[in-house]
Amino acid sequence: HHVDVSGEPQYMERMQLEYHDKAREKGVYVVSACGFDSIPADLGVVFLQNHFEGTVNSVETYLESWSVGGRVPGPMIHYGTWHSAVYGLAHANELRGLRSKLFKDRLPALKPKLADRFPVHKTDVCRSTWCLPFPGSDRSVVMRSQRYFFENWKQRPIQMKAYVTFSHFIYAFVTVMVAAVFALMARFSLGRKLLLDYPGLFSLGAVSHEGPSEKSMERNRFAMHFIGEGWTEKLAEPTDEYKMPTNKRIHTKVSGANAGYGSTCIALVMGGVTILKDTKNMADNGAGGRFPPGCSFCSHHLGSEVGQKGVPSKGGPSRKRKRKG
Template sequence: MAEDRLDVIIFGATGFTGKYTVYEAVKVLDNLRWGIAGRNHDKLKAVLEEMGTKSKKDLSHIPIFLADVNDEASLLEMAKRCRVLVNTAGPYRFYGEKVVNACIEAGTHHVDVSGEPQYMENMQLKYNERARQRGVYVVSACGFDSIPADLGIVFVEKNFDGVVNSVETFLQSGVEDGSAGGGAALNFGTWESAVYGLAHADELRGIRQKLFPERLPKFYPILKHRPLIFRSSEVNKVCLPFPGSDRSVVMRSQRYLYEHEKKRPVQMHAYVAFPSWIAAIAVALFATIFGLLSKFKFGRDLLLKYPGFFSGGMVARDGPSESRMERSFFKMTMKAVGWPKSEKLGECTDQYTDPPSKTLMVKVSGPNPGYGATCVALLSTAVTILRESSKMPSTGGVFPPGAAFAKTSLISELEKHEHGMKFEILANK
């Protein structure tokens, strides 16, 4: 790549996630050359002023680039100006593909925080081979909550000292003072992505049939689903199935590692934890209404017009307050079950005859999951590509983060930063 390129450009910097990515870039991209991009020069300049004041740094020297998702020439010109493009402009199902295409054409790596399985898997289907030929890495799901899940399993396998059969994840989030209130927790853009993602969930089957024409073999014992609502002894909370993209992201990583490195794939189920039965049932009711409404245009219009009402006050068009973000946290507890090293089989396709006898409990945690830890994780993936591409698979391609960064020091990079993530072992039996 040309030496006059910047290391990183943050695209979509005037959006809610984008501007906090700019804030975290002051520390995470220290000693790197970076810039920002978007449609409006005045708004981009205002973001640098606002985030400069917040970080107590003069950001007036940061380069500004104009690019619009509806102007493919501008996207290509932007992509040619950097080595890694950090894309915060969602929903990605509407705006992501043109940016990915521009990056591959320009020979520029691309990372984003999509939680939209249809977009991510469609990009892998359409662009993986071309990205590989161009030596470009395209990695989605580089924020909360897929980084804790996917890299958490990487951490589990590095510390298991044996063969992992299955992992269950239990996600908890809240605010430090324990209050139930505190205002909105999510930005409208995240809500919008969820509405359209669920509305078009039936697209996934067709995409996956083309992307993965051959099914993975079954490995025993098969990890069973928990009840729809249950109390988990692992976290002593009431849990529901987690509706996000964690499992789809993790299983893409596990498939890649099985097919290319002959590693037995880890089975995985994801759950979200609540403090009481009442809270869990209320969320389940909201989720049911959300799911029904998202299937129809009239319902989607209502969800997008009144996000606060249909989310129980958890979503606002102007995003959560600074106070709410500063007090928020997440914990993802992971229970891994498998066999000790002494019982390892010869081939990854071999089946065990004895039940799993080893357990490892791990926790991944951090502050401000939506707009602190997410932004740090996104930028850390960019830094890792710049510094450790030789440890990444193949010469490029479209990857989930676990497959892309399994052999890199991304976990250590995440642990370095104030708003990063901590990976720790809770119990090893």
């Protein structure tokens, strides 16, 4: 079996295309994205669906991060993450071709369509009020699990959008500027070389080869909020269209400490332990294959097990109400 913390959609989907059938032949599981932030995102969506008591149409996720006792000066991100982001963006143009081979049929275009929000917008979902689209692999990972549920369990696939939050507008603005330069440079070999040779310069000090200090990691906390909307009623088929607007909204949350390192390590190890101890309850009942974490571990309590191993993680309905009309 194999688990990893890769976060590049192009790599993960190419591995699924090339090795899913080979993994099934050997009866082994290959599960990528087993760290932060894909484990909270993918299993968090599954948790919301399981507790919705109705039909989920859409989920929006909001990721916030903060330091207990104030931020510790110094870098926040290890060079390895930066390196992966550089090449993930450089190969992003391969995704369309990969997906046309991997997924012969498109997921159904269900209504109402989840509307795009303005790139920089405010929210009252969490303490951090300014939001930007999250550039990570969360949506790619979540939607592969949703495809599995649709094709194998006849479950209506959700629509999903992911956002990252900031406490002040200036932080969001600076992030946009850094991301714009990063995206432009990552398209060219010379630009990629400069990004990799001078990570501190182009990240404004956020990235280093040493990564965050122990004190910084100890103080780090994160929360991922899930806003799900849908209907209290269930229809016979997953592609049936509702004749009325959504009438239910639920807010769930997963939270923990030391997101990129402590929580990631524990999630990775517990993912491997789960495969070894309970293979028969994995996706496709133990037959093996290449899967994302959501459909791999949906029959397990991986989130609570991670919490029991030392990460104060939790998930649950924090607000639930019906919409008028």
